[in-house]
Amino acid sequence: MATNETSLPVDHGRRNFLNWFLGTSAGAFLVAVLYPVSRYLVPPEVEESTAHTVTLSVKTQELKANSGQIFRFGSQPAILIESPAGVVRAFSATCTHLGCIVQYRSDISQIWCACHNGHFDLNGKNIEGPPPKPLEEYVVNLRGDQIVVSKKG
């Protein structure tokens, strides 16, 4: 054992350097592989439709009191409702709880989410069940027989 040590002197400085060099190279190699892969997995930002105003295909005379329907607001679903008193309103149709699409229930005159039984009143306010926030409200303008919905502000 002692003869081995004397015949093969170990240069610790050089060995440490080589170990460090090998370790860093392996680390750099891993980063060079993992970085592009991790960036690849994140989907690119796609330009979303920035519609602020939408003219609906449905006409005012086709609306019925105490009813609702889904329409496209840009790339997002929205809901148009006419209250039993005849007031027309529009909201985002994406439930504030876990993102399902809501519907109008004429039996209780409320906006309702079937996924987790969330209830919203005719002003879009969350009144029962798990939704934590009200639905985003849009502005509805009736121009002749046309219905124009736009974002607030």
Place this chain on the structure above:
Amino acid sequence: MELQTAKHGRLWIWLDERIGLGGLAKLAKKKEVPLHRHTFWYYFGGMTLFLFMIQVTTGILLLLYYRPSAGEAFESIQFLMTEVQFGWLIRSIHAWSANLMIFAMFIHLFSALLLHAYRRPREMTWLSGGGLLALCLGFGFTGYLLPWNELAFFATRVGTEIPGVLPVIGPFLRRLLRGGNDVTGATLTRFYGIHVAILPASVTLVLGLHLFLVQKHGMSRPLSVETNSEEKKAMPFFPNFFLRDLVGWLCALGLLAALAAYYPAELGKKADPFQPAPIGIKPEWYFMAMFQTLKLLPSHILGIEGELLGVLGFGIVGVVLIAVPFLDRSSGLGKTATRLAAAFGFTLIVYSVILTYLGYTMNPTK
């Protein structure tokens, strides 16, 4: 040599020289299964493996007709179900076998938990089993979207929104899962890739580790049996236990065939991102307890959004479940810790059964 030829035949000897069949035969002969009053529960690991093999086989067959895009997925399955000979059978077996596999897996998990099979030196076996459960739930979740029908669409919207409620990283995770801001064709393509490539590759690795560890440590004897002074009885795995396994697998196959024939998998309506969620929407049964919990939680609890608390709660239960071997050992409570682990298991079973029952029986409109 002549004696060997008489015993095994030439082919066996030829193969033995090249791949070492003798060593494998020796290994197989060594494998034993402990015999005691809880031996029955040992069958469920093999049962899960059998059903997984059915999943791989039927999954490969489904790949031949399935088209992973929002425009074609639903139609390709409609074609498979109505035009392709036995297409309905292959898809129904795939759907039912997935359910039975998860069920067998839960039995396997809870039997290992309640019989404390996770204790030293089997902590890694428990962890790899937990990894397999997570991967299989991932299979269930991603596979559910592939038919691109109404139920699948909303289940995925909700399911991918759940990590989205986490603070800071939530929105990023949601985008990563969906392949964009919303559930679209990009999500379908992503889920398809995960379902047919990423998850199978991962399961192969983790399952390999799990099976290796089971061979290395042998099957665990429950504490009550181990401490018993009576003689440790065992049964050879080959052929005694394996033949019993086969009988179980044959029964499972019979049940699968009956379920697929009498209750073929449904397809429903094609997903429409501009239609409200249908009344009575439900996830797969194994997500029902979580779904129902989120439904019953109020909007705010002590000023914190209910769903966030729910999601954090699921996370904590998952972490505790995975960490059971370490909590049980490091707590220093001895038998009390073991009893606590059992109590945790029972509570989880009772809670899941009650919430799942409520999920299926409560009026969805009230």
